[in-house]
Amino acid sequence: MSNRDYYETLGINRNASEDEIKGAFRKLARQLHPDVNKEPDAEEKFKEINEAYGVLSDADKRARYDRFGKEGLGNMGGAPRDYSADFGDIFEELFGQFGFGMGGRRGGRKTPRRGRDLQMEVGLTFEEAVFGVEKEIEFSRDETCSTCSGSGAEPGTTPVKCATCQGQGEVRQVRQTFLGSMVQTAVCPQCNGRGEIISSPCKTCRGGGLEHKKVKKKVNIPAGVDHGTQIRLAGEGGPGAFGGPMGNLFVVLNVQQHKYFKRRENDILLNLDINIAQAALGADIKVPTLDGDDKLHIPAGTQPGKIFHMRGKGVPHLRRSGRGDQLVIVNVEVPSKLTKDQRELMEKLAETLGTQVKPKEKGFIDWLNDAFGG
Numbered sequence: 001m002s003n004r005d006y007y008e009t010l011g012i013n014r015n016a017s018e019d020e021i022k023g024a025f026r027k028l029a030r031q032l033h034p035d036v037n038k039e040p041d042a043e044e045k046f047k048e049i050n051e052a053y054g055v056l057s058d059a060d061k062r063a064r065y066d067r068f069g070k071e072g073l074g075n076m077g078g079a080p081r082d083y084s085a086d087f088g089d090i091f092e093e094l095f096g097q098f099g100f101g102m103g104g105r106r107g108g109r110k111t112p113r114r115g116r117d118l119q120m121e122v123g124l125t126f127e128e129a130v131f132g133v134e135k136e137i138e139f140s141r142d143e144t145c146s147t148c149s150g151s152g153a154e155p156g157t158t159p160v161k162c163a164t165c166q167g168q169g170e171v172r173q174v175r176q177t178f179l180g181s182m183v184q185t186a187v188c189p190q191c192n193g194r195g196e197i198i199s200s201p202c203k204t205c206r207g208g209g210l211e212h213k214k215v216k217k218k219v220n221i222p223a224g225v226d227h228g229t230q231i232r233l234a235g236e237g238g239p240g241a242f243g244g245p246m247g248n249l250f251v252v253l254n255v256q257q258h259k260y261f262k263r264r265e266n267d268i269l270l271n272l273d274i275n276i277a278q279a280a281l282g283a284d285i286k287v288p289t290l291d292g293d294d295k296l297h298i299p300a301g302t303q304p305g306k307i308f309h310m311r312g313k314g315v316p317h318l319r320r321s322g323r324g325d326q327l328v329i330v331n332v333e334v335p336s337k338l339t340k341d342q343r344e345l346m347e348k349l350a351e352t353l354g355t356q357v358k359p360k361e362k363g364f365i366d367w368l369n370d371a372f373g374g
Contacts (some may be wrong), residue, residue, distance in 0.1 A: 001118075004048065004052075006051075006052035006055055006056055006065065007052075007056070009044055009048050009049055009051075009052040010024040010025060010028065010049060010052050010053065010056065011024055011028070012024045014066070014276075015102075017058075018057070021053065021056050021057055022053075024058065025049060025053040025057075026051075028049045029046070029049065032045045032046045032049065033046060033098060042192035045291070047190040052171055054280075055073065057221075060242065061063050061073060070086075074360055087308065096151050108373065111242060112240060112241070112242050112243045112244035112245075113152075113240055113241040113242060114240050114244045114246075114247060115237050115239045115240040115241070115244065115245065115246045115247035116237060116238040116247045117237045117238070117247040117248045117249070117250060117254060118139065118141060118236070118237045118238060118248075118249045118250070118254070119245065119249070119250045119251075120137065120139045120249065120250075120251060121251075121252045121253075121254050122135055122137055122219070122221075122251050122252070122253055122254065123165050123254045123255075123256065124221065124225070124253055124254065124256065125255075125256050126255060126256055126257065126258035126261065126263075127290065128221065128255075129221075129225050129226065129227075129253065129255040129264075130223065130224065130290055130315050130316070131290075131316070132221050132222050132223035132224070132225075132316075133221050133225050134218055134219070134220050134221070135218070135219050135221055136216060136217070136218050136219075137216070137217055137218075137219055137251065138214060138215070138216050139214070139217075139249065140212060140213065140214050140215070141212075141213065141215055141237065141238055141249075142210040142211070142212055142213075142238055142239055142241075143210065143211060143212075143213050143215075143237060144209065144210065144211075145201070145202060145204055145205035145208075145209055145211045146204070146211065147202050147204035147205065147208055148202035148204065148205060148209065150209040150210070151198075151202070151209060152194075152198050152199065152201060152208060152209040153198050153199075153200060153201065153202060153207075154200040154202050154203060154209040155202075157199065157200040159160075159194075159196035159197060159198045159199075160196065160197050160199065161195065161196060161197075162188060162190055162191035162194070162195055162197050163190075163197075164188055164189070164191065165188035165190065165191065165195060166173040167195040167196065168195055169187070169188055169191065169193040169194060169195040170185045170186060170187055170193065171185070171186055171187075171188050171189075172184070172185050173185075176265060177289045181210035192367055210239060216329050216357050217233065217236065217249075218232065219233065219251055221253070222268070222318060223316040223318075224315050224316040224317055224318040225253055225255075225318065226255065226263070227253065227254065227255040228252065229252075229253045230250050230251065230253075231250070231251040231253070232248050232250055232251075232252065233248060233249040233250075234248050235247075235248065236248065236249035237249050260288060261290070263315060264327075265315075265321065265324065266314050266315040266316075266317055266324030266326070267314045267315070267324040267325050267326070267327055268289075268290065268313065268314045268315065268324065268326040268327070269326075269327050269329065270287070270288070270326060270327070270328050270329065271329050271331060272287065272329065272330055272331065273331050273332075273333040274298060274330055274331070274332060274333065275332070275333055275335070276304070276332060276333075276334065276335075278298055278302075279298070279301070279302045279303070279304075279330070279332045280300065280301065281300055282297075282298055282300035282301075282302070283297075283298045284296070284297050284298070285298060287310070287328060289310065289313045289315065289326055290313065290326075294310065294313070296308060296310065296328060298330070302330055303332075304311075304331055304332045305329065305330070305331075306329075307327055307328065307329050307330070308327070308328040308330065309325050309326075309327060309328075310325060310327075311325050312325065313325060313326035314326055
């Protein structure tokens with residue numbers, strides 16, 4: 001029995017949960033298994049983690065170990081040196097990765113396997129993302145061969161059982177290790193794991209049972225999606241193996257930028273220039289929105305950076321009813337050129353306003369940060 005603390009051996013703290021104990025053992029077993037790790041002390045280290053896991057995975061043994069240490073384990077059920085545990089599925093999972101089976105268990109070659117997932121990108125205009133749209137997409141994927149129905153054999157012929165693996169798709173060899181009999185499996189080199197030999201391959205799929213096809217599908221894009229949103233089309237991916245289900249197709253949305261509008265979650269931002277007279281005197285103006293032009297009242301004395309909320313003119317919520325707002329950020333445009341009459345009027349206005357200047361406690365950027373939580 002090793003003298004190391006069991007918690008230290010597994011690299012966990014003394015309050016570790018059952019799942020943490022199992023996870024730590026699984027991780028170390030992958031690293032230290034002698035059939036993977038060729039270091040000279042790998043076998044001894046592997047025995048140490050087995051011993052530690054055998055105690056800490058058993059509630060009674062762990063409680064006794066926590067209270068009395070290793071000396072307290074010597075009188076449990078008359079088996080002072082029994083640190084075994086039911087490793088069951090853990091070893092099955094680990095050794096399956098190494099190409100082994102435990103106790104004669106066999107992973108059949110024809111175990112159903114789910115098909116692989118596919119991904120494609122679809123471009124949307126800003127408006128399509130806001131209001132939703134139905135798009136027809138075209139993509140390529142493997143499908144069951146239409147000529148041989150997936151058998152890989154030319155119509156009128158049938159595959160025959162592989163004589164090397166007797167139709168199992170794998171060859172097996174029993175090995176004796178310190179853990180007992182281990183069964184090493186490998187893909188049959190004669191049939192490449194199919195369990196069958198195809199003497200007359202299908203001319204369409206060349207014996208593979210699959211053919212590459214272009215597929216068209218209509219996709220409903222819901223209102224309110226954003227750039228980078230993924231839409232999952234279940235069962236539209238690659239074909240499964242041995243009767244397994246098809247994978248999924250993930251449609252990734254690429255939303256174009258708008259000339260005027262910017263999006264912030266479900267709100268629409270619009271920078272709007274008004275002239276000095278409109279800001280000073282007030283005005284009713286037309287403002288572009290995603291629904292078309294709408295009226296907006298500019299009160300007299302409106303300052304640069306003022307933000308007006310146009311309720312319900314934003315982006316629809318994806319998972320609930322209602323829409324965000326359109327936020328109109330007003331900028332007072334100062335003319336760079338004046339006509340003679342405009343200049344005379346401005347000079348008269350300037351005389352009445354005076355020449356005194358006032359420092360401001362907050363600048364334009366500060367006002368924006370306050371408004372948008374920056």
